[in-house]
Amino acid sequence: MSQGNNAGIGLEHVNVWFGEHEERVDAVKDAGFAVPFGGSFGLVGESGSGKSTILRAITGLAPDWSGKISVLGQDLGQDRGKEFYSAVQMVFQDPYASLHPRQTVDRVLSEALSLHGFDTINDRIIKILDDVGLDQSFRFRWPHQLSGGQRQRVAIARALIIEPTILLLDEPTSALDVSVQAEILNLLTRLRTERGLTYLMVSHDLAVVGHMCSEIAVMNDGEIVEVLSVEDLRALKANHPYTRQLLDASVQKRKNE
Amino acid sequence: MTNLLEVKNLTVKFPTRHGVFEAVRRISFSLGRERLGIVGESGSGKSMTGRAILRLIKSPGILEADYITLEGKDLLTLSEKEMRRVRGHRISMIMQDPKFSLNPVMRIGDQICEGYRLHARASRAEAKKKTLSMLETVLIRDPERVFNAYPHEMSGGMGQRIMIAMMLIPDPQILIADEPTSALDVTVQKEVLEIMDKLVRERGMGLIFISHDLNVVSAFCDRVLIMYSGRIVETCRADQLHEATHPYTVGLLNSIPQLEHPVDHLEVLQRDDAWSKDPSVSGIVETEEIA
Numbered sequence: 001m002s003q004g005n006n007a008g009i010g011l012e013h014v015n016v017w018f019g020e021h022e023e024r025v026d027a028v029k030d031a032g033f034a035v036p037f038g039g040s041f042g043l044v045g046e047s048g049s050g051k052s053t054i055l056r057a058i059t060g061l062a063p064d065w066s067g068k069i070s071v072l073g074q075d076l077g078q079d080r081g082k083e084f085y086s087a088v089q090m091v092f093q094d095p096y097a098s099l100h101p102r103q104t105v106d107r108v109l110s111e112a113l114s115l116h117g118f119d120t121i122n123d124r125i126i127k128i129l130d131d132v133g134l135d136q137s138f139r140f141r142w143p144h145q146l147s148g149g150q151r152q153r154v155a156i157a158r159a160l161i162i163e164p165t166i167l168l169l170d171e172p173t174s175a176l177d178v179s180v181q182a183e184i185l186n187l188l189t190r191l192r193t194e195r196g197l198t199y200l201m202v203s204h205d206l207a208v209v210g211h212m213c214s215e216i217a218v219m220n221d222g223e224i225v226e227v228l229s230v231e232d233l234r235a236l237k238a239n240h241p242y243t244r245q246l247l248d249a250s251v252q253k254r255k256n257e
Numbered sequence: 258m259t260n261l262l263e264v265k266n267l268t269v270k271f272p273t274r275h276g277v278f279e280a281v282r283r284i285s286f287s288l289g290r291e292r293l294g295i296v297g298e299s300g301s302g303k304s305m306t307g308r309a310i311l312r313l314i315k316s317p318g319i320l321e322a323d324y325i326t327l328e329g330k331d332l333l334t335l336s337e338k339e340m341r342r343v344r345g346h347r348i349s350m351i352m353q354d355p356k357f358s359l360n361p362v363m364r365i366g367d368q369i370c371e372g373y374r375l376h377a378r379a380s381r382a383e384a385k386k387k388t389l390s391m392l393e394t395v396l397i398r399d400p401e402r403v404f405n406a407y408p409h410e411m412s413g414g415m416g417q418r419i420m421i422a423m424m425l426i427p428d429p430q431i432l433i434a435d436e437p438t439s440a441l442d443v444t445v446q447k448e449v450l451e452i453m454d455k456l457v458r459e460r461g462m463g464l465i466f467i468s469h470d471l472n473v474v475s476a477f478c479d480r481v482l483i484m485y486s487g488r489i490v491e492t493c494r495a496d497q498l499h500e501a502t503h504p505y506t507v508g509l510l511n512s513i514p515q516l517e518h519p520v521d522h523l524e525v526l527q528r529d530d531a532w533s534k535d536p537s538v539s540g541i542v543e544t545e546e547i548a
Contacts, residue, residue: 046443046444047442177299177469178513179525179526181512182513182524183525185523186522186525189522204442208514210519211519233516234516234517234519246444249447250516251516251517
């Protein structure tokens with residue numbers, strides 16, 4: 001896949017729906033935004049607003065979509081080849097559900113490597129465990145022997161071990177305690193700097209997205225109502241009433257009454 | 258007036274293959290007609306504390322305490338049958354996720370009526386009338402429709418309102434809310450908290466609010482207990498939570514990203530073994546102070 005000039009991820013007039021005819025639900029309506037290569041973009045909104053669905057449409061997990069999605073300068077069709085998956089990886093919300101309960105950390109990581117045809121599997125596993133801050137003793141453990149934060153580190157290692165350039169993050173810390181959340185967010189920030197990754201992050205937490213991303217799209221009821229820079233977000237400069245409502249709710253939480 | 262609830266040296270332990278695990282270790286606290294928050298990370302024992310008050314620790318778990326008194330009466334001396342009269346009737350509990358706490362194959366109205374009829378021995382018609390008015394109090398716009406609906410037809414916010422209605426209908430004195438809004442969106446969270454707050458205030462109830470979210474607790478409660486590995490490490494007034502002094506509380510507060518104060522690197526909690534070894538701080542307040 002060519003790394004086109006400046007192109008990370010681009011969406012134009014994307015619709016995603018589930019079901020047919022009268023059962024049809026339009027989960028995403030006419031969504032469009034662009035993430036520059038090496039950039040970090042956030043999608044916020046409430047549950048059901050369609051933010052995760054956008055990630056799923058990009059990865060091909062939501063098959064019914066129309067419009068134009070491009071990744072690294074190439075338009076995506078209905079099928080995604082191996083090239084796509086070696087460039088784009090995803091980290092899911094719930095580390096308790098996203099790791100195979102009967103596979104060791106070693107097996108999860110080496111399977112990803114062999115699927116993508118990597119050699120020196122042993123060295124790569126040792127290195128990635130190091131990179132995500134896990135001790136080598138974790139290599140042969142089972143998921144149930146790990147805490148939530150450790151599991152999420154394994155999920156991040158699984159995504160990064162095949163050296164993708166784009167990481168899709170679907171609420172990577174919402175199942176974790178704030179203290180562990182800080183560790184994982186720091187890890188993601190460090191890895192992005194070290195590897196020059198592009199992030200597309202979904203979260204319901206404005207503060208988390210504000211911390212991680214430079215540009216933020218606010219979604220409501222399947223539509224992107226506003227795209228604003230993190231500076232505007234911090235200055236509480238929102239134009240759309242829904243964004244303001246969201247900002248109110250998250251800022252007020254901190255202030256007393 | 259005495260405290261509604263007083264707990265002295267409560268311990269909850271579980272025997273495991275590697276010895277006894279103490280989920281809650283000798284904690285003491287009291288509850289007046291106030292909103293008491295319990296915060297801590299997962300595994301800190303906050304939910305176990307809530308369940309222990311209702312004596313809902315399942316075997317092989319062991320519950321020990323000097324006493325757990327409800328208006329002067331020790332709950333530990335009650336028989337299981339007497340205890341059932343306390344649960345729901347005098348102390349109610351709201352769980353985190355309405356999806357798992359409501360019976361999926363029973364109409365919502367019937368579920369709410371069931372509890373009320375059991376505790377108040379009311380007739381069917383009377384229970385229905387009471388249920389509908391209760392649904393109205395939790396700001397459900399169309400109580401008749403909700404009464405006849407099944408839980409899967411409801412959103413998360415509606416589900417949690419229904420739970421609140423169900424728990425408050427027998428007029429309990431104490432409500433234990435275990436992460437009642439954690440599964441909800443921020444804007445819905447606010448609505449549900451406001452409803453709960455209003456009802457608790459109007460009825461002069463005591464509320465134990467269990468949450469991992471320090472911001473919500475500090476905005477919503479009067480007093481906070483901070484738990485770490487089964488102990489209370491600090492207690493403070495909720496509005497002074499941000500001036501807390503224990504390194505654990507400070508560490509937790511600092512690890513939350515803040516929209517208005519951007520940082521490059523979030524502070525990470527440095528754990529100290531001593532936190533889990535020090536004796537518990539008492540959360541008992543003499544009654545004069547509360548008023």
